[in-house]
Each structure stands twice: as structure tokens, then as C-alpha cells.
Amino acid sequence: MKQLVYKNTKISFTDEGKGTAVVLLHGFLENKGMWNAYVPELAKKHRVIAVDLLGHGDTECLGYVHAMEDQADMLYALLLFLKIRKSVLVGHSMGGYVALAFAELYPDHVKGLFLLNSTSRADSEERKVNRDRAVVCVKQNYSSFVSMSIANLFNEDNREKLAPEIERVKQEALKTPLQGIVAALEGMKIRKDREVILHFAPYPIQLVLGQKDGVLIYEDTIDQIEGTNVALTTFPDGHMSHIENETALKKVMLDFLKKV
Numbered sequence: 001m002k003q004l005v006y007k008n009t010k011i012s013f014t015d016e017g018k019g020t021a022v023v024l025l026h027g028f029l030e031n032k033g034m035w036n037a038y039v040p041e042l043a044k045k046h047r048v049i050a051v052d053l054l055g056h057g058d059t060e061c062l063g064y065v066h067a068m069e070d071q072a073d074m075l076y077a078l079l080l081f082l083k084i085r086k087s088v089l090v091g092h093s094m095g096g097y098v099a100l101a102f103a104e105l106y107p108d109h110v111k112g113l114f115l116l117n118s119t120s121r122a123d124s125e126e127r128k129v130n131r132d133r134a135v136v137c138v139k140q141n142y143s144s145f146v147s148m149s150i151a152n153l154f155n156e157d158n159r160e161k162l163a164p165e166i167e168r169v170k171q172e173a174l175k176t177p178l179q180g181i182v183a184a185l186e187g188m189k190i191r192k193d194r195e196v197i198l199h200f201a202p203y204p205i206q207l208v209l210g211q212k213d214g215v216l217i218y219e220d221t222i223d224q225i226e227g228t229n230v231a232l233t234t235f236p237d238g239h240m241s242h243i244e245n246e247t248a249l250k251k252v253m254l255d256f257l258k259k260v
Contacts, residue, residue, distance in 0.1 A: 001058065006077045012058035013051045013078060017043030020111065021087035022257065023075070024050040025095030027117075028184050029149060029173040031057025034092065034242060041250055046257060049087075051078060053098060055180025066183040068101035068191045076106050088112040088260050090253070092242060093215070094184060100194040103201065112260040113197075113205045114253065117213060117239045119221050122193040131189040138181050146173045146181075155212045155238035165243050198228045205230045206256045208241055208249065215239045231256070 004011045014032060022042055024035045032050035042048045052059035054066040054074060062070060075098065079087060088111045091099035096118025103110045123131065138145040150170045154162060198205060207230050211218050216239065225232060233252050237244035 003058075004078055004081050006074055007062060009054070009060045009062045009074075010058070011052070011054075011060075011074060011078060013049055014039070015047070015049050015082065017045070017047050019046040020257070020260065021079075021082075021084045022046045022048050023079070023087045023089050024048065025075075025089065025091040025098050026050075026053065026056065027091075027093030027095050028188070029056075029146065029176055029181070030092065030095075030169075031172060031175070033057070033172060034169075037246060038242070038250065038253070042253070042257070047084075049078075049082065049084075051075065053095070053184075055183045056176055061177065061179045061183055064179075064183060065186040065190070066180075067187045068097045069105065070187065071098040072102035072105050075102055076109070079109065085109060086111045088114065088257065090114040090116065091118055092116040093118050093239065094188060097188060097191050100197055101191070103197050104192075104194055107201075110201075110203055112203050112256070113201065114208070114256055115206065116208045116249075117210060117216065117241055118207075119216055120193070120195045120198050120224055122191055123189055128189050131185045135182055135185050138178065138185075142178055142181075143174065146170065146176070149173070152214050153239040155210065155214075155236075155244060157212075158237060158244055162243065169240070169243070195224050198225055198230050204256070204259050206233065206252070207231070208233045208235070208252060210235050210238045210241055210244070212237055213239045 055061040089099035096115040
């Protein structure tokens with residue numbers, strides 16, 4: 001594990017392998033450890049950087065709101081520090097929102113985008129109200145909010161079969177500080193719509209979705225790539241494709257990296 005101090009804030013990351021840089025961005029309530037099963041495989045032919053986003057894992061909080069642009073600016077500072085000019089960004093859920101913000105702010109530094117269980121669209125009004133409710137809930141009962149949030153990410157049919165994995169994800173999520181959770185919820189709530197990137201980006205983009213995702217409605221999410229060159233892979237499960245469909249996802253990732 002390595003560290004960078006950015007705006008008086010400790011940023012935690014790992015850096016392994018050589019070759020094209022691949023930056024792994026975790027989702028809400030996750031940390032860089034979510035990629036542990038993927039890094040060894042990817043690092044055989046690539047330089048793989050896994051980052052703890054602001055207020056998650058071993059990275060400290062920067063403020064009361066962590067906008068997706070704040071996360072992207074931090075990522076840019078990290079890549080400058082590592083002397084990486086161009087990279088492929090892989091983002092799960094909130095990590096995808098960060099990747100898209102980075103792609104908008106620093107377009108010349110992107111070689112490819114891999115959006116996993118994520119969307120380019122802004123929150124709907126209903127979703128914004130739910131984010132506000134979530135802020136209230138997590139302040140009132142932190143651990144039950146985290147436990148409930150994690151269970152809902154998995155396809156119901158998998159919850160018994162994947163019980164040990166779900167428990168492990170919960171334990172990792174419980175390491176996220178309250179301030180980090182609130183700052184992320186506030187940041188996701190105000191994020192911009194970035195669908196235009198899917199239509200006009202000059203580099204390859206891959207979208208991976210779960211058909212029974214309880215967070216992103218599948219039909220609404222595929223709608224955004226109509227008329228684009230974005231490659232789509234659909235799995236039959238929930239929001240946690242990296243766990244629910246691990247073997248198949250590794251293959252999709254490696255195939256995408258060959259194209260970039």
C-alpha cells in the first residue's frame with residue numbers, strides 16, 4: 001500500500017505490474033480491496049493502480065461533500081505523481097461516475113472507459129430524495145444502514161449462496177467513516193449528466209450491467225447507449241458483477257484491454 005498527500009489529505013493506493021496503466025475505482029461503501037481478485041491477473045500485462053477514493057478505505061475525507069469532480073481532481077493529482085499520462089479507467093458504480101467526471105475534465109488522459117454497474121446519467125429527482133433519506137438514516141443508525149445497503153446490492157437469488165462474500169463486503173463497508181458516507185451521498189446527488197461522453201468519446205467504452213440490478217434499472221440504463229459505439233455486456237445478476245459473475249467479468253475485462 002502506498003500513499004500520496006493531496007491537499008493535506010492522505011490518499012491510499014496500490015501500484016503493481018508494467019504496461020498500459022489501468023486505474024481501478026471502487027464504488028460507494030467499497031474500497032480498493034474489492035479488486036483483490038482481479039489485480040494479479042490484470043498486472044501480468046498492465047500497470048494496475050487501485051485507489052481508495054476520498055472518504056473510503058484508507059483515504060481520508062477532504063470535505064463535507066465529495067463531488068465527483070473532487071474525486072477526479074484527486075485522481076489526476078495521483079496520476080501526475082505516478083507520471084502516468086494516459087490510462088484506462090475501470091469504475092464500479094460510483095467509481096464509474098468518477099471515471100466519467102475525469103473523462104470530462106481530463107479528456108486527453110483517457111485511453112478507455114470500463115463502466116461496471118454504472119451509468120452516465122445524473123440522479124433522478126426521486127433518487128435525490130432517496131440520497132437525502134440515506135443521509136438521515138446513516139446518521140441515525142450507521143451499522144444497520146450499511147448492512148441493509150450491502151444486502152440490496154446482490155441479486156436475491158444469490159444472497160444465500162454468496163452469504164460469506166456478502167458478509168465480507170459488509171465488514172469492509174463498516175470501515176467507511178460516517179463523514180465519508182455522507183460526503184459520497186451528497187456528491188453523487190449533485191453529479192452532472194455525462195451521457196454525451198458515451199456518444200462522442202474517441203476511445204473505446206465498455207458498459208457491464210446486471211439484469212436484476214436493484215440500484216440501476218436495467219432497461220433505463222441500456223437506453224443511454226442507443227446509437228453509440230459503447231460495447232455492452234449483460235450478466236443475469238445484481239449490482240455486484242465483480243463478485244456475482246467474477247470469472248466471466250475477468251474475461252470481459254481482459255478482452256476489453258486487448259482492444260484499447
